[in-house]
Amino acid sequence: MKPAAFTYARPADWPEALALLGGGARAQAGGQSLGPMMNLRLAQPGAVADLRHLPGFAGVTVTGATCRIGAGTTHAAIEDGAVPGLLGRILAGVARRIAYRAVRNRGTIGGSFSHADPAADWVAVLPVFMGEAIAFGPAGERRIPLDGFLRGLFETALAPDELLRAIELPLLPAGTxxxxxxxxxxxxxxxxxxxxxxxxxxxxxxxxxxxxxxxxxxxxxxxxxxxxxxxxxxxxxxxxxxxxxxxxxxxxxxxxxxxxxxxxxxx
Amino acid sequence: MTSPQGVRAQGVGASLLRKEDARFLHGRGRYVADITLPGMLEVAFLRSPVAHARLLGMTKPEGAAERVFTFADLDGVGHIRAVSGLPGFRISEQPVLATDKLRHVGEAIAACVAPSRACAEDLVAACVLDYEELPVVSDMLSAGLPGTALVHEHWSQNAFLETTRQDDLSELDAIAAAKVTRRLRTSRQCMAPLEGRGVLVEWDPRLEQLIVTTSTQMPHVSRTGLAEILGLDEGQVRVIAPDVGGGFGYKGILLPEEVVCAHLAIRLGRPVRWIEDRLEHLTANANCREHHYIVTAWADAGGRLLGAEVDATVDAGAYSSYPFGACLEAAQIGSIFPGPYTLPKFSFRTVSACTNKPPILPYRGVARTGVCYALETTMDALARKLGISATAIRLANLVPPEAMPYRNLVGKVFDSGDYPEALRRAMASVDLAGIRARQAAGECVGFGLAVFCEQGAHGTSVYAGWGVPIVPGFEQATARFSPDGVLEIRTGVHSHGQGMETTLAQVAHEVLGVETARVRVVHGDTALTPYSTGTWGSRGAVMAGGAVAEACRLLGERALAIGAALLQAEPGAVELSGGAIRRRDGGAAVTLAEIARTWYRQPQNLARDVDKGGLEVIAGYRPDPDTGTHSYACHAVTLRVDRDTGEVAIEDYLVVEDGGTLLNPMIVDGQVLGGVAQGIGTALYEEMPFDAAGQPLAGSLADYLLPGATEVPDIRLDHMETPSPWTRFGQKGIGESGAIGPPAAIVNAINDALHRFGAEVLDLPATPARVLAALEAAR
Amino acid sequence: MNRSAISLTVNGAATTLEAEPRTHLADLLRGGMLLTGTHLGCEHGVCGACTVELDGAPARSCITHAGACDGASVRTIEGFAEDAVMAALRAAFTAEHALQCGYCTPGMLITARDVVLRLPEADEARVREEMAGNLCRCTGYRGIVRAVLRVLEQRRSAAAVA
Missing domain, CATH: 3.30.390.50 (CO dehydrogenase flavoprotein, C-terminal domain)
Structure with missing residues (x-):
């Protein structure tokens, strides 16, 4: 169970990531879904673009009443409280039950959401929020409502030349x-x-x-x-x-x- | 454990911590995949994508003619034949690489060789296969119907063997107070040791010998099989089983892959290695345990069994695997169905069906897990029909202690024990009234029992009757002192989790008094150890334990004679105790280490008439009678069923077990606990479904569910210790026992919970889908 | 076959290996560095036998490929010689008979160490949940769970005394 051969690239910035994508590379974040599929040769990308080192890929920022979660934020970081407040407690509870800790340490919210496995946890939870997915493409950022992001099994609203950059969620008021x-x-x-x-x-x-x-x-x-x-x-x-x-x-x-x-x- | 003298006990009965742990805890275990040799090539196999087809051809990748090998490329390699001597057995010829037909998904067709496994898999992907699909025999129950395609075309029907026994049951309908009939099924499973199979072969041109390092439970049997198929003298094959990452029966088989790698190592003049991956384990290689039963049983008003009739089919897959063959499982059903009970009349028919699935192997518990499931669920059905308790019906039928040794109606001989007491002890430790009260309050909880016995360490007289390629005879062990006084034990069984590097050292200590830290147990190498059929059938503790004790006893006699001479005493005036030869009058003593030094390095001090055999003894051992020990147990389960989801939560799992004298109670506990965990898998989780085209549907451990720490409760264990009258220390085989009872006890508990909703689960595993379907059917 | 240089720190020592990007970390460790204590049980991230510490946290080495490990720091079961928590776990694993064939043990220990350090207040249910991603086919888990609890309790009592 060894993957088919592929070339590996680690883009230093988002435009380079898009260029790799345009050249046919498969985007990879934590690799916790893609890795097994590649080992089983169910996925055989000729090239892999590792997004983990892109600036701003991981991390959580709060602006006003909006929480922006970098697509590369790991499940473990969310489990451990990276997102503040009531929203954070809700997301932490979801994150804790994703796979196993060793997988959560690598797997990311954005990677999982854009992989769009119908059984995945973020796929089942994020659309409930009145939030947006921030896509990044050749024309810059584009906002996609979370409840319109998933279009089918393993299919999203991202264009082939777009990457998921972040998830934006509204902070939740007391009494939620x-x-x-x-x-x-x-x-x-x-x-x-x-x-x-x-x-x-x-x-x-x-x-x-x-x-x-x-x-x-x-x-x-x-x-x-x-x-x-x-x-x-x-x-x-x-x-x-x-x-x-x-x-x-x-x-x-x-x-x-x-x-x-x-x-x-x-x- | 500390004796009254303050000496830490090391002998038989001590829960000595394991000698082998340190290397595993530091990552220094050495499994076959950990070994690399210069110039080594890795093999990946092109495997059949379909269950049944005529193989028309295979086009090798461009330029890879010398790296891709089909059967046509293997000169002089025979087929694997595992024949049974039972009358009517149909013989399958298993090609090590497919020849003209493909008979199951995953059957190896070509071996692709490359410097890395990844590159070997690239070659596999580049092979082009040409085949013509045939109708698939995917269902064991219809496999024998007229007009069905034949897996082996020269056979008259798709069955390896059929066995029968006919008692006159015609009057039972008239006299019985209750009669029940149940149709029951167990699933096809994958044994799933954490380490798969794997083999590394090199050809030593100096010795003209193959060195086969392989993950096996039975190195000597593998050696015999390999030599036969490759046309070599046995002396030209050395089999080494290094650390083995779990066996459970899966590693008691001679693999086509081993034969192919051995041939390629000779042909290519380079070390060749194949490491089975999880996908191959799940979807290509041997399975186990797929049984179907129709059971009818009759009882009187007191619950006494009047008779039973069983029609059992086992899906044995496409080939008879070496050495146990395709019919061990089904044919055993006939001999073990009466269980621990005094059944007066019994008829059966068993069929070892041949289908387009991988072959089966005997998995921990072998046929007993299925039989116990069929028998014990039937006992509960009878009890419910009679309106008596599950305890009462069992007490009415269990072989009583005063009848021991007891020969049952099919000739099984039970050595010793108090079967009813195991049940009573279990019931004394369970709050059944509390469970009944919760049920009355509307909770969907249930309680279930399974009582069974396990024949272990069965010997020559039993296996000679099966006529399979191995018949265990006298188990041998070597005991020898090295010049520094370290005692070396050499045994042909293999330890792959059973802790025999510890327990056999304890046995040696018991006999010779040598500190266990100064005992080395050598196993897993045909060049170093006496012949043995290996580790299977719960035989290690009884057979190797007995052999080591006997070898040590004889070694002690040799040492005693030398020691007496050194002490200038008559042999009758000295004794062996505490690792030394001592004058009985309390005078001088000479340690065994000093005696060893004398024999090897100061032979001038030996008496002229010393036994020239020296300090190395090989001894054989076989219990008499050799029909095997019978450990027995009562499993008692309390669980909850979620009626909305069909999910089962085990609240309490109790095992009362009698394994006779326990050589190392801690290790025995470990064996029972591990067995129960696997039994929970059989009961609730593990299933390799096949579709009608013969495709295996669970291709990963995300689909084939193995129990984890959250699925196995903190199991309670209670031991009885009735010695076997027939074994060296009274020990009984117990290694498989834990895996036998869980499906029966758990499903009995589920059905106890579902009974008041009119629902009953019959098929394993009892998944949420099956529990919900049972509830729905009762609605 | 495209090979590239992968630099990583393994058990404290910086090293550079030539590897194909598709080689997974477990094969990189086992093959290139002879660190065979990391075992492969499923190669799809479920069984946990290949668990190592990657950049300070447990990870599956079978589904992380070499390229992604460039620049990473890895600790395998061979790299805990001086670690007091691992020493306590090893002693507890032996005392509780938490291993049989030994194949799952390295991954089990690395996961257990993370549980002990990250969740000092964990009770039995939590330990079982946290250990659920490491399969053992031999022991039935009782010894493993008890061993982890034993070390947790030792550390809690030591902390209470301090």
Whole structure:
């Protein structure tokens, strides 16, 4: 299980990264998804552009009410509190349950999000926020709403000549409630159903249902999931997904209900 | 452990910390992939992408004619034949590289050789294969139907063997208070030792000898098989098993890859190495454990079994693997199904089905894990039907201690033990009333039991009957002092986690009194150790332990004679104790180290009539009778079922186990705990599904789930120690035991939880999908 | 075959190796430097046998390729001779019979050391969760979990005394 041969380049700045991309290189951040695929020869890029040393690739900055997370920020950094406040606590809880610590130390939020594996954690969580992905292309930065970023399985709104530079999320006010539930039989396993529910005071409740071998479903008005008996609403949402194996449908319903319950009980 | 005299105990029964740990803890273990030789070439195999096809040809990459080898390039290499002497056995010829047909996904077709594995894989990718697909035999139950394609075209049907036994069960319907029938299935598994297989071969032109360093449990058997297939004298093959990263049965096979690498090493005159990767392990190489049962059992109102009828099929895959063959598993079902019970009547039919899947190997527990699952779930079904407890039905049928030694209706002889007591001890340690109260309060919790016994260290008389390529005889060991007085033990079994470098040193200490720190246990090299069939069948402690004890006893007699002469005493006036020969009257003593020095370096001081054999003894050992020891155990599980997700959470796992005298209790605990973890995998997680085209569907450890630290609870262990009357110290084989009970106990507990919803799980592993499907079906 | 020079610090010593960019770090260590204590169990990042310390934190050496390691600092199981936490873990692993075949042990120890240092208050459930990315096929994990807990408790009592 050794990768096919490739050339390796480490761009020093973003324009150089774009140039490599234009030349057919595959962008790599932490390499925790691409690495295994390359070892299995499921991915055979002729060239790899390692983005990890780009200026500003990793790191978190807060400006006003917006938190900008560099695409190269590792899951472990987020787990360890790189993002401040309530938002940070929510993201830390998600990060802690991604794969294993040794993978989180290398894997990045931007790499995972742009890889767009339907079972991945950030794919299932980021679209719930009213935030934006910051793409960088030949024309400079472009903003893509997070809930429009994922276009399909392993498919995003990034143009072939664009890279994901950062994720911008709104800081969350006090009183925000959060629920997140995913079904893994063991830590690190790919989720078989994930749901999250975000209730920001004064805004419609939002939810995401994901990890069902389909792109994540964003539910823009998910208030019914916060009710005492969300079963019917969960069943309605899942029925709308189209045919699922019965057990996956059951997990999907449970995910919505339990994420809703967690948000309801979130103080 | 400290004795009353304050001496740290080192002998039999001491939980001595392991001698082998230090090298592993510092990363100094030496596994086959750690060894490199100058000029070494790496091999990658082109493997079949399809399950069944006629192989029409293979085009080698441009310019790679001398680096890519097909069967046509291997001069004089035979096929692997693992024949059974059982009547009706159909013989498969397994080519080491495919010839005219492809019979399973992953079957090796060509060996590609390069300076690095990566470059060898590049060659594989550049080969062009031409084949014509054939209908695939992917289902063992329909494999034998008329009109099905034949895996081996000269056979009349897709079965290696069928075995039967017929008792008259016709009256049971009329007299039984309860009759149940269950259709049950266990999954196809991959054994998944953390280290895969691997082999490094070099040809020594001076000795005209192959040096085969390979990750095996049975170096001597590999040597015999390799020599036969390569057409070499056995003396021209030396097999070394270095540190081996787990076996569990997976490394008890002669591999086509080993044969090919051996041939290439001779042909190319360079060391050749193949290291199995995880993808090959999961999708190309041998599997295990795929059983299907239809069980019918009858009992009277008190729960006493009146009879049982079993129709069992095992998916043995495409080839009979060397040395255990394709039918060990299925044919054993007939002999071990009665379990620990006094079953009065029994009929069975077993089929070793041949399919387009990789061959199977006996995995830890061999057929017992499936049999225990089938029998113990059936016992619970009977109990539920009769309205009696799972405990009561077992107590009504377990072989009682006063019947020991007990010969059951198929001729198995149980050596010793109190089977009912194991169950009673378990129940005394479980809060069953509490579980029942929680159930009454609506909690979906369940309690399950499995009681079983494990035949281990079964010997000549048992295996001669199977007629497979190996029949274990007298197990031999060498005991010798080196000139510095260090005791060297040489054994033909192999230790790959079992801690035998420690336990065999303890045995030597028990007999000779030499400090275990001064005992070296040498294993894993056919040039250095006496012949042995190796490590399998829970035989190491009994067979190698007995052989080492006997060799040490004889060595002690030699030393005693020399020591008596040095002490100028009659042999009857001295004794061996504490590592020295001492005058019985409490006078002078001479240490074994001094005796060693005398023999080797001061022979002028030896008596004229000294035994010229010196201080090196090889001794053989076999228990009498040699039908094997029977350890036994009761597993008791409490768990919770999430009815929304189908997920199972084990709350408590208790094992009451009797392995006879424990040579090293800490190590025995480790064996049981590790076995239970693997059994939990069988019960809940591990499954290699194949689609109808015979494609394996779990291509990574993200799909093939192995239990981790979060899936295995802190298992409680309780030991009984009923010595076997037949073995040297009373020890019993116990290495596989832990892996036998979990599927039965866990599914019994799941079904105890689901019973009040009318649901029952029948197929392994009990995944969320299966639990939810059972609940749905009952709705 | 394109080979390039990879400079890295391994167990404290700066070194430069020629390697193909596709060579993964584990092969680089095992082949080029004879540091065979780092084991390969799956080569797709799941089993944890190849875990090393990379730039100060545990990482899978099987899915990190050579090019990406240029300039990195690596510590393997062979590089902890002077480390008191590793010494305590080794003693605890033996005392708790936390290893059998030894194949998972180096990766297990490197993960365990990170847990002990990063999560000094970890309880059994947390230790199990943190160790879940390292598979062992032999021990059933009881000894491993107890060994990690033993070292955590030793350090907590030592801290309390201090």
């Amino acid at each position: 409630r959060w629920g997140h539930w995913k079904f893994c039989r063991k830590p690190g396993e790919f989720s078989k159903a994930t749901a999250c529910v975000l209730a920001v005071p004064g805004a419609p409740v939002r939810a995401v249902l994901a990890a069902l071998d389909t792109p994540p479903l964003v539910i823009a008005d998910a208030g019914a999931l916060l009710l005492a008996a969300p079963e019917a609403e969960a069943a309605r949402i899942v029925a709308g997904l189209g045919p699922l194996e019965p057990w996956r449908a059951a997990l999907a319903r449970t995910a919505l209900q339990r994420a809703g319950l967690a948000a309801r009980e979130d103080a």
